[in-house]
Amino acid sequence: MKINGKKYKTIWFENNVVKIINQTKLPHRFSIKELKTVKDAINAIKEMEVRGAPLIGATAAYGIVLALIENNCKSFLNNAYDNLINARPTAINLKWSVNRMRKRLEGVNSDDLINISVIEAKQICEEDIGFCKNIGLNGLKIIEDIYNKKKDTVNILTHCNAGWLATIDWGTATSPIYHAHQKGIPIHVWVDETRPRNQGANLTSFELNEENIKNTIIADNTGGILMQRGEVDACIVGTDRTLSNGDVCNKVGTYLKALAAKDNNIPFYVALPSSTIDWELKNSNDIPIEERNPDELSSIEGLDNDGNIRKIKVYPKNSRSLNLAFDVTPSKFITGLITEKGVCSASEEGLNSLFK
Numbered sequence: 001m002k003i004n005g006k007k008y009k010t011i012w013f014e015n016n017v018v019k020i021i022n023q024t025k026l027p028h029r030f031s032i033k034e035l036k037t038v039k040d041a042i043n044a045i046k047e048m049e050v051r052g053a054p055l056i057g058a059t060a061a062y063g064i065v066l067a068l069i070e071n072n073c074k075s076f077l078n079n080a081y082d083n084l085i086n087a088r089p090t091a092i093n094l095k096w097s098v099n100r101m102r103k104r105l106e107g108v109n110s111d112d113l114i115n116i117s118v119i120e121a122k123q124i125c126e127e128d129i130g131f132c133k134n135i136g137l138n139g140l141k142i143i144e145d146i147y148n149k150k151k152d153t154v155n156i157l158t159h160c161n162a163g164w165l166a167t168i169d170w171g172t173a174t175s176p177i178y179h180a181h182q183k184g185i186p187i188h189v190w191v192d193e194t195r196p197r198n199q200g201a202n203l204t205s206f207e208l209n210e211e212n213i214k215n216t217i218i219a220d221n222t223g224g225i226l227m228q229r230g231e232v233d234a235c236i237v238g239t240d241r242t243l244s245n246g247d248v249c250n251k252v253g254t255y256l257k258a259l260a261a262k263d264n265n266i267p268f269y270v271a272l273p274s275s276t277i278d279w280e281l282k283n284s285n286d287i288p289i290e291e292r293n294p295d296e297l298s299s300i301e302g303l304d305n306d307g308n309i310r311k312i313k314v315y316p317k318n319s320r321s322l323n324l325a326f327d328v329t330p331s332k333f334i335t336g337l338i339t340e341k342g343v344c345s346a347s348e349e350g351l352n353s354l355f356k
């Protein structure tokens with residue numbers, strides 16, 4: 001998608017260096033950062049210079065490329081695998097992509113390791129673009145149906161950033177929105193601010209603006225009253241891990257939106273590529289929920305009057321805060337899963353009908 005009218009992907013490999021859009025600087029500064037070592041890749045994931053489940057998976061794949069360029073001895077590589085998987089605990093895409101790279105590199109002789117790893121990491125990125133494009137085409141039908149009944153602007157509510165910045169291109173939750181916009185369907189997006197890191201305000205609104213899609217940022221607790229007023233036609237969110245029973249783990253606050261949607265008979269969809277399905281874990285209580293630094297809650301960053309990015313404290317000095325980054329929405333609150341293979345119910349049968 002575009003920034004300042006120029007097409008970008010979120011990650012690419014050039015002259016033995018991985019390049020990323022540094023998302024901690026958006027929306028106020030657009031900057032491209034170079035990752036030169038596996039440590040750089042791990043830090044970029046931990047510090048959320050790259051974030052969003054598919055993008056951190058892709059960054060981990062390129063992290064392995066960087067590890068091989070640095071030092072292709074077995075123990076260095078094994079450490080790289082473990083450290084990349086552990087960089088953030090909740091998104092399953094990290095484990096998925098590292099295991100895929102590990103499997104691909106098994107038995108490859110050392111002269112070919114770097115070349116093969118680059119090909120595989122690029123392949124992971126290209127596949128993700130294809131997955132997200134198809135998610136868009138499958139989700140487009142849902143938006144078209146709403147528009148055909150309503151004959152007026154379709155209002156979608158989304159949480160956090162499951163946009164192209166969270167993937168390589170197109171996004172998951174935003175891909176149906178981009179496709180609908182390109183088809184000329186009038187669309188407007190309610191963007192949950194998504195405290196504490198404000199990925200909705202800083203990233204989703206930013207990327208929708210760049211594509212000229214109407215959107216309004218709302219405080220995280222506003223979705224409920226908008227639903228009661230009939231101002232939301234559907235919710236579409238992303239996910240960091242979806243279990244085979246259809247339970248969805250996503251940015252904290254997703255669950256509350258799903259409850260409000262259920263109470264107001266508003267369809268609640270989750271968009272995901274198959275790389276986000278955890279086929280192994282059976283119980284959502286076992287999903288590791290990332291607990292981030294409470295400082296992300298007690299401080300806030302923005303532009304001062306001189307145009308400098310500043311961070312200020314907003315909480316009482318002695319107050320404690322808790323920063324859980326994800327929650328789980330039980331499948332019973334989910335109308336459907338929008339995947340690259342089609343839309344299915346949030347259930348074992350639904351997922352099996354598309355993927356097994």
Ligand code: MRU
Pocket residue numbers: 051052053054091159160161162163166167171172173199237238239240250251325
């Ligand atoms: O903590 P973040 O910014 O990585 O969280 C991102 C989300 O919660 C997204 O909804 C999710 O990763 C889906 S990405 C297409």
